[in-house]
Amino acid sequence: MPTFRSIVPISLEVLHSKRGHSPGVCVNGFLFVSGMLGRDGDLNVILDPEAQLRQMFENFGLVLGEAGCGWEDVVELTGYFIHLRRDFDLFMTVRDRYIGKPHPAMTMVGVAALAQPGLICELKGTAKLRG
Amino acid sequence: MPTFRSIVPISLEVLHSKRGHSPGVCVNGFLFVSGMLGRDGDLNVILDPEAQLRQMFENFGLVLGEAGCGWEDVVELTGYFIHLRRDFDLFMTVRDRYIGKPHPAMTMVGVAALAQPGLICELKGTAKLRG
């Protein structure tokens, strides 16, 4: 008997079937969102930096929506960057189209590698479930 | 008065006494598991990659067991890899011996260093407590 609910938006189904991830998990009033990447539904990396970050947020938003949450329910985000200082401002510009106030808790660090070449950012997080 | 319960399996006791970590902490319906590594009880690194990853999962499993949880209660995993792309498939092969469906949320990133030379992966995570 599973003790939690797995969240798998249709366009992220490959993550579940081929990568062994649940894009999201609902448990104890929280939604845990797996590290999202700026890839399309077939795991192709979007090469343009801004478009890639936008796709990453879109994918994150699909998980939120499937769990009945919105961006205003996001309480914590952790961003992993290949070029942290170069991309911080661009990340925030894209992020501000999705997230307003009150801001979530945030942690952003530079990492050595992500899952595929060309990826510049991975974003995981936690949201509060409604109801 | 502590406000949470510290989980210290006997064979991970050195982590607690010499490294100032609780291998696990139980609080508010969750078990938080510290970053586990493929080391034996005296903090010696297991050099063979597959054996090291197996030991890492065994150590993680000891924390789960001591808290009354099983692998099916794991809701979220974060993996930190020295060679993310080289070791991803091996990691998943080992993981699949422990974890089935529904899959947990997962985030996997490449890092610059782990606690000791020779370590290739660190795995932290969160489980749902039973009862």
Place this chain on the structure above:
Amino acid sequence: MPTFRSIVPISLEVLHSKRGHSPGVCVNGFLFVSGMLGRDGDLNVILDPEAQLRQMFENFGLVLGEAGCGWEDVVELTGYFIHLRRDFDLFMTVRDRYIGKPHPAMTMVGVAALAQPGLICELKGTAKLRG
């Protein structure tokens, strides 16, 4: 309607207004603390390693205090280090002035970059809210 409470200590206000972070977020019995850094209130990096780590813990402590928590409520810490092996012992020496037993769950990894040059460590974590 926000679904969580944003924690913004006065001397970390710049993080909120200029960086789009809530230093802390209270939700469902937990306080999530954003990655704290050893900077002063104007985001100037403290260059001396020990002083920088102390400032990082002081900043973390401000978030705890503003949420009505103490260090004994911290259940989980994740540390991101530029020089993990060089700075581990120094980190623990500073940490032990703040945190006793029972120890929190801890994960410590080496990263490729932090937000500003000269930063050697970032510390995020989770605490249990009181009553």
